[in-house]
Amino acid sequence: MSWVRLLVRAGGLFLLTVSAVYAQESAAPPLSLADLDALIEEDSTTTPTLDQSGLIDLLALLGFLALAVTSFLKKSATLKYATMVAAIAYMGFMKGNLVSVVHIFALMDWSFPLFQYNIGWYVLMIFTVVSTVLWGRLYCGRICAFGSLTQLMDKLLPARWRVELPPWLERRAIYVKYVLLVAVLGYFLVTRDTLVYRYVEPFWMFTLSGSTMMWALLAALLVTSVFIRNFYCRYLCIVGAGLGLLSNLTVFGIKRWQQCNTCKICENACEWGAIQGSKISVTECVRCDDCEILYDDEDKCPHWLMLKKTVAKLEASKAP
Ligand code: SF4
Numbered sequence: 001m002s003w004v005r006l007l008v009r010a011g012g013l014f015l016l017t018v019s020a021v022y023a024q025e026s027a028a029p030p031l032s033l034a035d036l037d038a039l040i041e042e043d044s045t046t047t048p049t050l051d052q053s054g055l056i057d058l059l060a061l062l063g064f065l066a067l068a069v070t071s072f073l074k075k076s077a078t079l080k081y082a083t084m085v086a087a088i089a090y091m092g093f094m095k096g097n098l099v100s101v102v103h104i105f106a107l108m109d110w111s112f113p114l115f116q117y118n119i120g121w122y123v124l125m126i127f128t129v130v131s132t133v134l135w136g137r138l139y140c141g142r143i144c145a146f147g148s149l150t151q152l153m154d155k156l157l158p159a160r161w162r163v164e165l166p167p168w169l170e171r172r173a174i175y176v177k178y179v180l181l182v183a184v185l186g187y188f189l190v191t192r193d194t195l196v197y198r199y200v201e202p203f204w205m206f207t208l209s210g211s212t213m214m215w216a217l218l219a220a221l222l223v224t225s226v227f228i229r230n231f232y233c234r235y236l237c238i239v240g241a242g243l244g245l246l247s248n249l250t251v252f253g254i255k256r257w258q259q260c261n262t263c264k265i266c267e268n269a270c271e272w273g274a275i276q277g278s279k280i281s282v283t284e285c286v287r288c289d290d291c292e293i294l295y296d297d298e299d300k301c302p303h304w305l306m307l308k309k310t311v312a313k314l315e316a317s318k319a320p
């Protein structure tokens, strides 16, 4: 059996399991996007337009996004980790503001929240799409609260605990998230059930509101992430898969030297398995800066070291 067929079957099995768990846990009929729209409409009759707290939220979101972009453009590790901490604390626990598969459902239904009551929602969505087209999965690299959490875990936990998947498995496992993307969108098209998101992504954890089954799945996910870095993001995230596909349009990619064909420094440094030889997979890269900082490092990158050697030779040959 080919590995593609194996992955498709695994995705189907996963969805059947999710459906069974969902059917057991939920006595209420699933909420459709039309229901959500009705709730928003109903709410809009009592909710004032952008009030003081709404304005503060919007300014805080804009400030956070400005910090993220500044950290990226400046290639500052300190600002990047500050952005990640803010992503977990503010975007995650305080606001629960993450891009989710539910947003892809809304896009498929062309059913969006009312602009005047959800300006922050539109700002985050537009930022995510535009930054992905410009640079790639910047959202995954530092905006997403869950991705930031697992990346910080990876920095804090001892490296000796880490298990690297064999390359043949790694190369195949990255496709699981695309199988899940197709399977979950197919499931939504058939059932119109938006609540499936609770079992295919862990973002609800920031609202601290899960069932026993959901907490058990999350615990398994986090324990696995202790040993396999960025496990969910690399292999399972549906949003990451969607942004990965969008990354094929990236305008400003990562530059490479000719020496990258043989050098392995960046390939070994990439925590996302996105570098193979001189090639960078735009769908897997999250613009974490690690290889770009190495690329510019005149004391580590062979390109600069060879250049320095050549210049030194030339100067020596010119010396009287
Ligand atoms: S892959 Fe998913 S969980 Fe990971 S950072 Fe991206 S959106 Fe977040």
Ligand code: SF4
Binding pocket: 254, 269, 270, 271, 272, 273, 274, 275, 280, 284, 285, 286, 287, 288, 289, 290, 291, 292
């Ligand atoms: S190390 Fe480079 S290729 Fe790997 S994720 Fe970071 S920026 Fe992308």
